[in-house]
Amino acid sequence: MPIQLVVLGLFLIVVFYFDAFKSIIPNWLNLTGAFIGILLNIILYGLHGFVQSFGSAIICGLLLLLCYVIRAVGAGDVKLFFAIGAIAGDILFSLYSLMYSIVFAAIIGLLILIFTRTIFNQIFIGLVHIKESFQKRSLTPMEEFKKTKATTFPFIYAVIPGVAVAFYYMYIG
Numbered sequence: 001m002p003i004q005l006v007v008l009g010l011f012l013i014v015v016f017y018f019d020a021f022k023s024i025i026p027n028w029l030n031l032t033g034a035f036i037g038i039l040l041n042i043i044l045y046g047l048h049g050f051v052q053s054f055g056s057a058i059i060c061g062l063l064l065l066l067c068y069v070i071r072a073v074g075a076g077d078v079k080l081f082f083a084i085g086a087i088a089g090d091i092l093f094s095l096y097s098l099m100y101s102i103v104f105a106a107i108i109g110l111l112i113l114i115f116t117r118t119i120f121n122q123i124f125i126g127l128v129h130i131k132e133s134f135q136k137r138s139l140t141p142m143e144e145f146k147k148t149k150a151t152t153f154p155f156i157y158a159v160i161p162g163v164a165v166a167f168y169y170m171y172i173g
Helices: 003-022 027-069 075-088 091-115 119-136 140-148 156-172
Strands: none
Touching: 003 027, 003 075, 003 156, 027 075, 027 091, 075 091, 075 156, 091 156
16 A cells, blocks of 8 residues: 555644634644655656645645535635645545545435435525526635535544445456
8 A cells, every 4th residue: 555545644644624614724734744754755757756746736626616506515625625636646536536536426415405304495495596696607606605505514523434335346356
């Protein structure tokens, strides 16, 4: 097992603590993770490691930045995937981790809606706000919905199983 995945696992444990219990992923933590990831990949693979690590970080960061623009994730999550990409040093692994994390986030969100028995109410209210956004040609109604009525949870709940599934399929299965 590559040492990067051990470091990534330890990093995610620390991030879990902050995101789950304090609802924030500190900048210093993401920056430290990214720095350690890039440095580790440089030590292990030289210039090629730097290119892979930094490229993976940039691609994951930019993809999550798009999610941030539509307010699907917070800014800490963007920086989190920048750090994940840097630590993993593998673009394919990082993209699979991102993809599986988004799938797990959808599943978790759906389960929350089902078990709180608010699924149809939330869908209806969400559709009304989408309609208002189109009518007013403004994102304000959608932003209001997300702030007041949307069901949210820490993204790390989806990231950890997403990274685990990516690890399984790339290195074990």
